[in-house]
Amino acid sequence: MIARFLLLVSVASTSFITPAAFAQDTTPQPVDPAAETQNPRSDVIVVTARRRQETAQEVPLAISVVRGDSIEATGNFNIVKLQQLAPTLQVYTTNPRNTSVNIRGLGVPFGLTSDGFEQGVGIYVDDVYNSRVAAATFDFLDVAQVEVLRGPQGTLYGKNTTAGAINITTNQPTFHFEGRAELTVGNLNLKQAKAAISGPLSDTVAVRIAMASTSRRGTLFNTNSDRWINEQDNLGLRGQLLFQPGDDFSITLSGDYSKQDPECCGTAFVRVGRTQRALTRQYDALVAAINAANPGRNYAVSRNVYDRRTDLDSSLNAGNKIGGVSAKIKWDVGPGTLTSVTAWRFWDWKPENDRDFTGLSIVSKSQNPSQQDQYSQEFRYNYESQQIDFVLGLFGFKQRIDTQGTEQQGADASRWSLTGAQATDPAILQGLTASNTQYLKADSAALFGQVSWKVTDALTIQPGARINYDKKSGYYQRVVTNGAGEVISCTPTPAAGSTLAAQCGVYQPQISAPSDSAWNFTYDFNINYKVARDILAYATYAKSFKTLGINQNGLPLNADNTVNYDAGTVKPEGVNHYEIGLKTQFFDRRATFNLTAFRTDISNFQATVNGGQFGTVRGYLANAEKVRSRGIEADFKIVASDRFTAYANGAYTDAQYKKFTNAPCPPELSGGTLQPANVPADYSQPGVPGAFSPRQCDISGAGLPGVSKWAFSYGAEINQPVTLLAKEGQVYFGVDGNYRSRWNSNASPSIYTSVKGYALTNFRAGFRGEGFDIFGWVRNALDVDYIETLQVAPGNTGLIAGQPGDPQTWGGTIKFSF
Structure with missing residues (x-):
């Protein structure tokens, strides 16, 4: 494996091309003049990874550094796009709230929206921690550089980060006038x-003000x-205001506001996979039944996701407002520097979704503003x-x-979710509201x-502790009303076959107030040796550790229908983390x-599970016994x-569940009558309609979702000095790209x-x-068809929906600075 990896890296390093500004460290920064004199070609980039x-x-x-000019040149204007430049970063999103930012496959459970757990990748902007990934999905604004730190960082960063940290630094106010403007059309x-x-x-006193505005037509x-x-x-x-009365003291006041208001985020039909639900209750048969019950309707949708056509009938919105203020004080006190960072941030999320992923009125409304x-x-x-x-x-x-x-x-819900005579009565479920x-x-x-103890000029020992x-406390209450607006109760258990039983099978009232607290002590130890200059x-x-979580989206039910x-x-x-590395020039x-x-x-990996053993398919957060991620990374x-x-x-x-015995089952092992309790699960009939379904699945040994075994990024730039229109400068040509191998888009890996x-x-080129x-650009120049995410539609009908990646885009950019 290692030999193959190094061979591929060697080939890539001699044949692929990149931007001058990117790197892991490509663009020279101001450094010590003596050092520059000794080596005028010294390629140095300054970071603050260790504060x-x-x-x-x-x-x-292990650290990757992406310069601000590279971010602009390659069109990677937010965290979601950043993974195209950092191979060990995985960012997947179906909307800003449902965004996963992982490093080496670790960070947050894939595909679960819950406020009750912490992210394992800390996101910092000018030393200010952003607690929710959704609150950090803003466009990069006047960014100097982005550092991606891989591995636990809890002994250096305020909020413990088990998988790594993304440290974003913006350009700061200056005591000389400078400015820049940029316009892009495409x-x-x-x-x-x-x-x-x-x-x-x-x-x-110095001030800096920056703004950015982006609009683009949709891709579906x-x-x-x-x-x-x-x-x-x-x-x-x-906006930033710097007060610096002397070299030993400064105060920086910052404020920012970001607004996103797109009609987003919809999906398109990708495929249908057979589940263990009765064949008449799977997608194709259900659509046929709805068409038969509605003469002249003939519902159909494109089955080629790359037609980029969908037919969603619910309102869509991804309104996202993010902002805050902070005060950063730096004061040289005694032999060191004292830094204080005080911050308040807000996040206002107003979504509307189509949760059945179809143009049918099954779920007619779905919105969870926060x-x-x-x-x-x-x-x-x-x-x-x-x-x-x-x-x-x-x-x-x-927080x-x-x-x-x-x-x-909606009006089609009964036909979609119920059986027998109840399926023909739209009034049973239409208007049922949770x-x-x-x-x-x-x-x-x-x-x-x-602490870094320099034992010798070459040897340094670096221990850390935390x-x-x-403490977390939450509250959750679900009130269910029928189409007439009447509150329903599912206790005691309603009679089988009744209208109330059908309604309770879709939404059940619930109330819970989980609360817990925990102390943790963690530490790390690093030893590094300068073999040569x-x-x-x-x-x-x-x-390390990731702190406790609480379930905020409702709890599973016991066999007697109690919470x-x-x-x-x-x-x-x-977390136990081991790492060795070699840095050379x-x-x-x-x-x-x-x-x-x-x-x-x-x-105790915090993962998505289901309550199949309790007679419910509701997903929630629980602990997988063991997870392991291992690998090798190279940067040239x-x-x-x-x-x-x-x-x-x-x-x-190579990231996998080493032991996960009560995982949610993939769709091919779901949807049928549950297998008997307290007997070994039978996985022998995946995708067989009418087969009995396991109550939970043992997916030990399966790969973690969202992780490609192989990932590469590459690029280059060549330039030539010229005089054009009486202006001296450089004509340049650049290329960059990335590759990711196959990965799975479901919490429990599925063939679908x-x-x-x-x-x-x-x-x-420019x-x-x-x-x-002044330059022109083409992104996804070969117009490659690819999928950004796949989602399993609710109900075990076999419908798989997804979002295709951007097609070929092109345009031009003009930048001026003084």
């Missing part, structure tokens, strides 16, 4: 404008509404000396999220620190090659000359949700000079 400024090659951990009616200006208000045509959906409609604003407020305070003291460096921090966090959910059954009220309160506090306290070897062990309150809380994850530091091998073992770049740069990054990731691997290639850059 102090240092070059990426000095940091003894097909699909793309219009994007960006601008930023910075300068002094006095000798001690809804024949029901006669509109293109899944569009982009984004606006972002950021409002979040979060407050955080971090104190950090950094000390550096010739022999000892350390960081000591204190972090406090408070509240309120959600008001509504889901309603109204959910819920909130989450979360409090967290941590004391953390890390003490963490978390430009060769650094390191090894890391980390004992199983024991499922209200979820145990913390326990050669060819007079023109070339960089970094290699990392890792293994992460997790006990070369600055061959002022005229040519290239990079190739690759990752092999396997997503084929794909490779995307992008080109750009002319740049002092203060300007």
Whole structure:
């Protein structure tokens, strides 16, 4: 495996091409003048991964750095697109709330929306933690660089992060005037404008203001509404005020606001797979029955997802408002620097979805608007000396999220969900409504620190530790009303075959108030050795955790139809992480090659399960016994000359459930009458209509969802000095691309949700000079058909829906700066 991997990386590094600005470290940054004199071709990038400024090659951990100009050049304008440049990053989204950001396959349970658990990948913007992935789906605005830190980072970052961290740094106010403006137009009616200006208000006060606006036509045509959906409609604003009376003290006040208001996020028909439901109760037969009951209707939809046509009949919206304010104080106190970061952030989410994924009126309304407020305070003291460096921090966090959910059954629901005579009576389910009220309160506090002891000029020992306290409390209430608006009750259990029994089989009233707290102590130990001036070897062990979770979307039922309150809380994850790495530079530091091998073992992995053993198919959060992720990563770049740069990054990731005995069953093993309790599950009849279905499935050994075993990114740029229209500059040509091998898009891997691997290639060409850059670009230049996500439609009817990736897009960009 390793030999194959290194061979592929070697081939990629000599044959693929990349942007001059990208890298893991491609664009030179201001560094020590003496060092530059010694090596004028030194390729240096400064990072703050360890809460102090240092070059990426000095940091003894796996880190990818993407510069702001590379983000712009390659069109990767938010976190969702960032995975195209960082192979070990997996980002999948069906809408902003349902977004998974994982590193090495770890982070959050795939496909589950719940506020009751923590993300394993911390997202920070200018040192401010963003607690929900959905609250970090804003467009990148005036970004200087993005650092992707792989592996546990809890002893350096305020909120414990078991899988890694994404550290976003924006451009800061300056005491000299500078500004930039950018305009992009393209097909699909793309219009994007960006601008930023910075300068002094006095000798001690500077200000920076930035804005960005993006609009683009959607990529799916809804024949029901006669509109293109899944569009982009984004606006972002950021302002910063810097007060710096001296070199030893500064205060930065920041405020930002981002608004997204697209008609999004719809799906298209992908395929139908056989389940164990009775054949007459599966998708094709149900559609035929509805057409027969409605002469002249003849419902049908394109069965080629790449026709980019859908027929969703429910309202769609992905309204997302994100913003906040922060105050960052830096003060040189004694021999070190004290940093205080105080922040408040909000997230206002107003979605509307079509949860049956069809143009039939099965679920006629589905919306779960949420409002979040979060407050955080971090104190950090950094000390550096010739022999000892350390960081000591204190972090406090408070969060509240309120959600008001509504889901309603439509005119076709009875025919779709009921049998016999009840299926012919639309009034039984039409208008049946579940109204959910819920909130989450979360409090967290941590004391953390890390010490670097430089034993010799070459050897450094770096231990770290963290003490963490978390408390979570939630509330969930579901009230169910029938089509007449009357509240129904499902206790005691209604008589079989009754209208009430049919209604309770779809929505059941419920109330729960889970609450729990936990203390945790974690630590890590790193040893690194400078083998030579430009060769650094390191090894890391980390004992980490992801804090407890609570179920916020309702609980499963016991056999007697009562609520199983024991499922209200979820145990913390326990993490053992091992990593070794080698960082090298050669060819007079023109070339960089970094290699990392890792293994992460997790006990009590927080995953999606179902309540099949209790007679319900409702999904909720619980603990898988053991998960393991292991792999190897390589990053290569070369600055061959002022005229040519290239990079190739690759990752092999083997992430799997080592032991998961009560997992949800995939659709091919679902939908039939449940097998008897307390007997071994029978998996021998997948996709056989009428077969008995396991109550739960043992998927031990199966791969984690969303993870490609192989992933690569690559690119290059070549330029030539010219004089054009009396302007001196460079004509340049660049190409970048990425490849991901096959992966599965369901929490329990299914033969129906396997997503084929794909490779995307992008080109750009332009002319740049002092203060300007004009270029044209083509993304997905080969117009590759690929799937971003697949989803299993509810009800075990076999319907699989999905979202195709962007088709070929093209356009032009003009940038000016002073």
